[in-house]
Amino acid sequence: MTSVAPSLPPLDITRAPEGGEIGPIQSGWRLAAREFAKNRLAIIGLAILVFFVIFCFLGPLIYHGNVINSNLAATNLPPVVGHPLGTTNQGFDELGLLMTGGQASLEVGFCAAFIGIVIGAIVGAVAGLVGGFIDSILMRLVDVFLSIPILFVVLIIAVRYGASVLGLSAIIGCYTWLVPARLVRGEVLTLRERDFVAAARIAGASRRRLIARHLIPNALGVMIVNVTFNVADAILLVAALGYLGFGLHYPTQDWGDMLSNGIQYMQDGYWWLVYPVGACIVVVVMACNLIGDALRDSLDVRLRRR
Amino acid sequence: MTGYLIRRIGASIVVVIGVSIFVFLLLHIIYPSPAIDVLGPRSTPVAIKAWNKAHGFDRPWIVQYWSYIVGVLHGNLGYSYKLNQSVAALFNERWARSAYLSGISLVLAILIAFPVGIYQAVRRNTLGDNIVTSLAFVTYAMPVFFLALILIQVFALSLPIFSFEASQSTNVLYVMGDWHAMTLPVATLTLISVASYSRFMRSTAIDTLAQDYIKAARAKGLPEKLVLWRHLVRNACLPMVTLIGLSIPFLLAGNLITESVFNYQGLGFLFYTSLTSVDYPVLLAYTLVGAILTVVGNLVADIALTVADPRIRLA
Numbered sequence: 001m002t003s004v005a006p007s008l009p010p011l012d013i014t015r016a017p018e019g020g021e022i023g024p025i026q027s028g029w030r031l032a033a034r035e036f037a038k039n040r041l042a043i044i045g046l047a048i049l050v051f052f053v054i055f056c057f058l059g060p061l062i063y064h065g066n067v068i069n070s071n072l073a074a075t076n077l078p079p080v081v082g083h084p085l086g087t088t089n090q091g092f093d094e095l096g097l098l099m100t101g102g103q104a105s106l107e108v109g110f111c112a113a114f115i116g117i118v119i120g121a122i123v124g125a126v127a128g129l130v131g132g133f134i135d136s137i138l139m140r141l142v143d144v145f146l147s148i149p150i151l152f153v154v155l156i157i158a159v160r161y162g163a164s165v166l167g168l169s170a171i172i173g174c175y176t177w178l179v180p181a182r183l184v185r186g187e188v189l190t191l192r193e194r195d196f197v198a199a200a201r202i203a204g205a206s207r208r209r210l211i212a213r214h215l216i217p218n219a220l221g222v223m224i225v226n227v228t229f230n231v232a233d234a235i236l237l238v239a240a241l242g243y244l245g246f247g248l249h250y251p252t253q254d255w256g257d258m259l260s261n262g263i264q265y266m267q268d269g270y271w272w273l274v275y276p277v278g279a280c281i282v283v284v285v286m287a288c289n290l291i292g293d294a295l296r297d298s299l300d301v302r303l304r305r306r
Numbered sequence: 307m308t309g310y311l312i313r314r315i316g317a318s319i320v321v322v323i324g325v326s327i328f329v330f331l332l333l334h335i336i337y338p339s340p341a342i343d344v345l346g347p348r349s350t351p352v353a354i355k356a357w358n359k360a361h362g363f364d365r366p367w368i369v370q371y372w373s374y375i376v377g378v379l380h381g382n383l384g385y386s387y388k389l390n391q392s393v394a395a396l397f398n399e400r401w402a403r404s405a406y407l408s409g410i411s412l413v414l415a416i417l418i419a420f421p422v423g424i425y426q427a428v429r430r431n432t433l434g435d436n437i438v439t440s441l442a443f444v445t446y447a448m449p450v451f452f453l454a455l456i457l458i459q460v461f462a463l464s465l466p467i468f469s470f471e472a473s474q475s476t477n478v479l480y481v482m483g484d485w486h487a488m489t490l491p492v493a494t495l496t497l498i499s500v501a502s503y504s505r506f507m508r509s510t511a512i513d514t515l516a517q518d519y520i521k522a523a524r525a526k527g528l529p530e531k532l533v534l535w536r537h538l539v540r541n542a543c544l545p546m547v548t549l550i551g552l553s554i555p556f557l558l559a560g561n562l563i564t565e566s567v568f569n570y571q572g573l574g575f576l577f578y579t580s581l582t583s584v585d586y587p588v589l590l591a592y593t594l595v596g597a598i599l600t601v602v603g604n605l606v607a608d609i610a611l612t613v614a615d616p617r618i619r620l621a
Contacts, residue, residue: 143324144328145328146555147597147598148329150559152592156332159584232447240559243449243451259455266459278456281448
């Protein structure tokens with residue numbers, strides 16, 4: 001990106017300390033962290049994500065909304081004292097549901113992205129390092145999977161085997177390793193030819209040391225950026241699944257289920273069943289995308305998604 | 307160039323074969339035989355076995371795969387025992403409606419996203435750019451169905467301009483003319499695509515603006531208008547061709563959700579109803595068709611790029 005300002009202040013020789021560390025000589029990670037911290041949007045995104053993790057996982061410890069027992073005496077209440085965001089058609093507390101539903105959405109998002117990146121890193125590293133026949137087989141496999149719309153396959157499997165947080169994460173994770181595998185493979189292929197790897201090899205570094213000390217840390221940037229985007233995509237995918245009615249099953253609900261439930265009452269004007277949860281999905285996904293964009297800029301990986 | 311094209315087509319054929327094997331195995335593992343659907347849930351195991359033998363569902367999967375492929379090549383995509391109709395007939399009834407919805411949305415998205423992205427790149431970091439970027443960012447993070455619902459709430463319920471349901475006509479020509487009913491579904495799909503295309507277009511155009519040939523064009527005194535039209539637009543559009551090819555799976559997924567939100571009788575809606583009735587032959591056939599469409603779309607995009615970009619053509 002050409003619009004990015006030069007990442008380092010020009011070195012002022014007159015004021016540079018004599019000896020010792022001068023500014024620019026820092027590890028790549030620290031530079032990246034500094035670059036990231038300078039990006040205001042990224043910090044906002046990170047704050048939003050942290051807020052939602054606390055809200056969803058610690059919130060239920062403080063706020064005890066009824067999300068388990070249906071209460072027919074208090075259905076579809078607008079926001080009132082005791083129910084800050086109203087109640088659903090079964091008398092569940094909407095704010096409480098927002099917390100537990102968020103747990104499911106975030107869990108699936110993070111688990112799926114984690115599974116995806118682990119498989120992707122392994123496949124990509126093997127393809128890049130071994131090369132030859134295995135490489136072409138693995139990459140054709142990636143092509144095949146990338147051609148099949150993920151929503152279709154996930155829906156078919158979810159219909160047959162039912163959906164749980166772990167199951168959904170596994171299905172989505174087994175499908176989102178494709179792009180990371182390609183990226184890691186590309187990264188490994190270029191890294192393999194770089195001088196510092198050759199130098200390490202000449203210095204007698206073992207194969208394991210090469211992988212652990214040089215290849216993985218250098219390919220990590222690509223992977224981290226990809227994880228954040230995958231979290232966002234997985235959350236959206238689970239929401240779509242929930243909306244279509246093939247998501248998680250009661251009593252586990254995710255934000256998509258809640259939206260799908262609230263939509264039935266849209267014409268009645270029960271806005272509290274639709275907009276808070278919709279806003280949650282949009283804001284969390286946006287936060288992930290912001291973080292991903294900023295990470296990409298700061299780690300300067302050749303990943304184009306914008 | 308011929309060599310490149312042959313290699314590219316060969317790779318696509320390999321991928322299509324891989325896709326068909328995967329899709330068939332998926333069907334074979336989760337739905338080995340339609341016997342239960344035909345004979346009913348109270349049929350005896352003996353009857354099921356006899357039916358399987360009579361209809362060839364007890365053969366090894368590779369043999370069944372072969373007869374499935376032969377069938378597909380002859381236009382036989384399977385048989386829906388739930389709807390008692392061949393899948394090909396079901397698709398034949400609906401594909402035009404889906405093609406119309408997806409096609410017009412894609413065209414509109416391209417027509418909107420290209421100029422918007424170029425405008426943003428040229429007027430980078432101005433108020434206009436920031437507003438469009440933020441809008442695109444929010445839309446990009448929005449589930450398709452949520453966007454559709456907001457549009458319904460605003461333009462069909464609060465301000466009753468459009469219908470909240472897509473056209474129910476079976477005649478595509480009538481559907482095309484029914485703007486009252488079709489505006490919202492088309493707008494939903496278009497907006498979703500515009501969000502991602504314009505973001506991509508903006509960054510490609512920014513990259514292009516930094517190239518030396520733009521500097522050279524400006525340095526030799528070419529009017530800015532010509533610099534933009536002759537050098538920026540033509541070069542920045544090239545990566546978009548690839549992106550559009552790659553975005554077909556997302557188009558199909560968006561199509562599925564939009565059709566089910568607006569109750570539009572297309573292929574996506576058929577997929578959705580088949581999910582509820584657990585009608586695997588339809589599900590698998592549409593997945594296969596979607597995957598083949600994706601492969602063909604990528605191939606067409608690559609070929610178009612070869613034609614458009616002399617750097618590839620001459621290489």
